[in-house]
Amino acid sequence: MAPAAPSPYPAAPADALAIERVSVRYPIRRGVFARVRGAVHAVEDVTLRLAPGETIGLAGESGCGKTTLGRAVAGLEPLAAGRIAIGDRTLSEAGRPLRRTRADRRRIQMVFQDPLAALNPRLTACDLVTEGLAEHGLLGGETREEAAARLLAEVGLGQDALWKYPFEFSGGQRQRICIARAMALRPDWVVCDEVASALDVSVQAQVINLLTDLKARHGVSYLMIGHDLGVLRHVSDRMAVMYLGRIVELGPADAVVDRPLHPYTRALLAAVPVPGGPRGTARKVLRGEPPSAANPPPGCPFHPRCPLARGECRRAMPGLAGDAGHLVACHRAGDAP
């Protein structure tokens, strides 16, 4: 573990961030009176512990609830069930208003998937990356300009970026400003929502190396949302795979990629494109439609598309179980693939 960060930053935490049986739902409103007619079950019964300095990669189909889970961790969505805590300190709890102090908010940062929406168009890059530092009184002797120049350099942007506005940057450059802004506060946990996907490979390598370096030096812990399993494996200690709001597989990153247990994880891995691989979209693609989160099927959420499904899969929800820290929610996990 890294030594305590120099002042003015507080010491690294000793406690894990615990996500306990968390559900998040969005009401569906319809009709003239906008009555609630149901709910999108964006996150269902998710339990995850993020130890200090640990990186968990979170993968899964578009719309399966990854961003929603990240937002809940960052305190941006109320919980329909469960709680989120650091040690014995509760941060979010179903049915109660958030109780996060300013210090709690500094400790958990989020880098958003859509950088343009996350950046105030009227602020320059200098203001954007140092806004939080000034607010939390963390400038520590540096001027805002000095701090901004240093932070932007860490993500590969030069001095001339300082006085530009968000619209003057390319997509990947905006993403890096968002990363610099979150990292400025020296958080203990960072939710990174598809940070690498807007970046081309060489900048991607640079940003990923920066994130891993911060982790080594300051013990930062990441919830790394992504869909590039190569990148995720590279940066993660453990990997979680979500399907329709639930975690269906969780384990050491190498084990999940090399010995996937859930049929959905296997399908994801079979669909990875490789340069020099088959042409003409010949890779194996999952059959069937991803089901609707507004109307999840009974039993295992994956059964309508699963090649192994049988009777009990249509009736009973499989629980997460397994050994050596490699867990899977599948009735047929023990059977040969």
Added chain:
Amino acid sequence: MTAPAPVLSARDLRIVYRAPGAAAPVPVVEDVSFDLHPGRMLALVGESGCGKSVTAAALGGLLPRGMELASGRIDAAPGVLRAGRGLAYVFQDPGECLDPVFRVGRQIVEAMPPADRRHSADRLRALLVQVGFHDPDRVARSYPHQLSGGMQQRAMLAMALAGRPRILVADEPTTALDVTVQARLLRLLADLQRSGNLAVLLITHNLGVVAEVADDLLVMYAGRAVESGPVSLLSSPRHPYVEGLLRALPRLAPDAPPLEGIPGQVPALGRRPAGCPFHPRCPLARPGCATAVPHPTRGPAGHTVACHVRAFPSPSESTP
């Protein structure tokens, strides 16, 4: 190759940017040429900030404020160069495309040509299903912020296709998508391209995607085209930058070496070096690289490369 006439051809594009209050404009894109053919997909690849989105915007006359096409020509078949109809865009940022105050379904219907509007409800469902939605009705009724990142990207693609375009410019259309949805969208694009004779300009940084669906490839670096040709050139790239890109790819393999970035940084706008734009980072650079700009040289099968060291021999020297 028996390529049909291009539906759009861009020659020697030079795009400059004049910052508010700045004395002289700085070049953003220089010396970029390419053709878009019906039924073919051209992939535009390059480091963040190298000018891909700006090049694409120039085709539809959508350059951001302060930027202009200083020289070069964009020729297209009649009626094509009208953004929204002949030429449709899927932008990199959903916010540039989707209006937050209208429901997604309404926005897609508005992009339809008059003939399709008579049965707009059916067409709307069909489009949403095509881009991989299982619950088209919920999506159509949603406002953009009620959709996940990848769902927004697919909604934008449905909107672009609603106009039955002849050219589709898709700027990073699959970045937020997991591999299974990505594969199905790429397959959809490939189908439309072949059956509907659509020409596609795909901007992406994912070389795996490029190798899989694109026919042709154009690699840019700091505003210039450094290598182009059929996608198969990825198995024998000539430009040292393209070689570096391939080495920086994260692999799934268990024995994957640590990620190798390309050392150094992309030069900022207005700070681009003289000579070859890549020379400060290039492992092969020779003294001449710092002074003279390498221009594209032609090799077999439409392969071009702009590099002093790796240039194709000029036709007079080459073997018959």
